[in-house]
Amino acid sequence: MSTTTEATIQELAAQKYKYGFSTDILMEEFPKGLSEDIVRLISAKKGEPTWLLEWRLKSYHAWLKMEEPEWARVHHPPIDYDDLYYYAAPAKPVPKSLDEVDPELLKTYEKLGIPLNERAALAGVAVDAVFDSVSVATTFRDTLAKAGVIFCPISEAVKEHPELVRQYLGSVVPAGDNYFAALNSAVFSDGSFVFIPKGVRCPMELSTYFRINARNTGQFERTLIIAEDGASVSYLEGCTAPMRDENQLHAAVVELVAMDEAKIKYSTVQNWYPGDAEGKGGIYNFVTKRGACRGKNSKISWTQVETGSAITWKYPSCILQGDGSVGEFYSVAVTNNRQQADTGTKMIHIGKNTTSTIISKGISAGHSNNTYRGLVKIMPGASGARNFTQCDSLLIGDQCGAHTVPYIENRNASAKVEHEATTSKIAEDQLFYCRSRGLSEEDAVGLIVNGFCKDVLKELPMEFAVEAQKLLAVSLEGSVG
């Protein structure tokens, strides 16, 4: 780091005490780059307790000693971690109305059937100018509060429920777990905190989409969901519409904890900007997602539809610790143009009679590469464990790649593990049949791809499922004909 930058930081740090560091303007002047001082600044800015600052610093020092992983089948120019903003980037001019938004983007919204008033919000038009959902959000909050459910930004939870955050944060994904998780732990911006108390069935599906006050969680999102004994919750993340975002690197961490008989269903639809047809400018989505089934008969279910991002590096996993616990992973990953996806899951069977199901559907088109990478590990104590894995790949065009890299490790004779994988293309006769019924080639491909993904799409909550089907068709546009 140059002495000038150091001087700037010192200056800023000094200012903090002078003015309280509270105005937006100061926030925007946060310098680029990462150092211990920046971590301290982020923590101070959020008014965090000492233990959290220490945890961030521990993560930062762990990160410094780590190397960026190279095992994934993704290629990108080296990331200059000193050229990034770790708190909030200086604001760029936002469109004032829909008229200023890229017409291509609007066309996509139309195809997806996104309500008119939401389009503006998604396109990044200043929110208060668009629609007022505060009343909606308030209604939801009341209902949740009555049930005893805590659903708030994690920064708020740190202040209001510090004992819970302290107990669970980093308990599933430790500070030094992997390169990107360590980076996230050091500088995480914000994210969701969900706590479902004993025996409570969350009265509604929780969605980040409705958490209006925390819309901009930034590039280092941190999510923590805890379901106590007998509790259950369904959490929806993301949105089918392409999101406007200025940050190229996203390194999120999601931790789930399920106690006895608890159930967590986590659904994601990811459609970040994939870059242009040449792959320039797309988002790097390096995410660590892990759930711990700590209690007996607990269940964690991941469902994901991944269509966006230039690079996706993501392995939602389950640690099946409680006896009889269940892990599920349902995934559709679509890559087109120059996109690269390396995604899959890990199922670690520790408890007795634990079961896991993995259904993964990969679709590659254009010049893209789509990899399924997964691990099924049966520990010696996991008697009666059961796993079923199915990975299917579909190739559209002869310039793309589809790869499958499963790891299966079994150390218990009474466990039963099954894995099957296939690769194929869209059959000419299927295409011909649809075409002879008057469907355009693109519609026909959309229909066939939706059929290919049905096993996964049916796991999505209703409203997501409908949008996801349209999304698949839109993502594959231009890949045929």
Add this chain to the structure above:
Amino acid sequence: MNALPTRKLEAWRYTDMRPLSAISFGEPPAVSATPELPDLPYPRMVFLNGALNTALSTSFAFAKPYAPFAVRGAQPMVLINAEHAKGGINIEIPAGQDAGELLLVSQASGAAPFAFHPRHRVKLGQGAKLTLIQLDKGEGTYWQNVVFEIEVEAGAKFQHFRLQQEGTEAFNTTTIHADIAGDAAYEHFTLTLGAKISRTEIEANLLGQTALAHLNAAQLLGGTQHGDFTTIIRHKAPNCPSRQTVKSVLAGRARGVFQGKIEVDQIAQKTDGYQMSQALLLSPEAEMDIKPELQIFADDVKCSHGATIGALDEEQVFYLRSRGIPEADARQILIRAFIEEALEPVAHDASKALFEDVLDSWWGRQ
């Protein structure tokens, strides 16, 4: 010596060579005892501690004197072999010639640990045929590190059957490169029963249309044995089939590994790749690790792989016992039935009888 691979290398993540690196291996001693050879009426080449024994060998018309040849690939074991190789077979079958069978025997024994690094070369001209029956046996602590360079020209057919019965203190690492031209076939079967740690690594390149690679294996391991079967099949031409069936039966504290990669180049349309890996765990301490991998760059392909790991079905055992079959026999019958599919490429009666003989008695010895 070139460095031994460590588990940090992706290709070696399941096979730990540290027990081998802890031993200092000397030069192979001279052998005085005459080994027991199978009673098969074929020409034979017999190697004792890695050296060709002319008295025990018979003449084979297509055998040439050993000549060191350049090795391909940079796998750690290949580099070590290149450094130390002193002998091996060098076979060239002329075009159109059916060379029948050849027996390749390696027998090892010695008091102090020793190592030898055979380097074999087999080339089949256009339309030629050869069946190679390879037997690895021995006792004591030794390390046999084999490299096989195989070239199968257009329309030729090479059947390669291996029975690895090294002593349980021995180490066996075998690396095979096979180039297979259009319409040619490489049919391989390895039966692994011996060695403390063994690894068979096969790289098969399908270079012309309708070239076939059939790489099957069965490993039956007990005690603290470790067996690794690793394959890479590269589809570099259109219309090629590849077949793999790998069966592992693990008793005691044995550990089995299968890593199988199928690579399909962009040009290799109409590829038909099939791979099946199944394992039976017969004891609570046994372990099986499987990594089947597909890397596909062509769209009009049919590639599938399957993997299962489980125990013997107790209901099937019960069924046989209820018919009056003693428990040990019932288990033997089910294990044999489980292995059967892997023996498919062994379309050669004498070889099949050889394998069946050792398979039938394996469970009884556990």
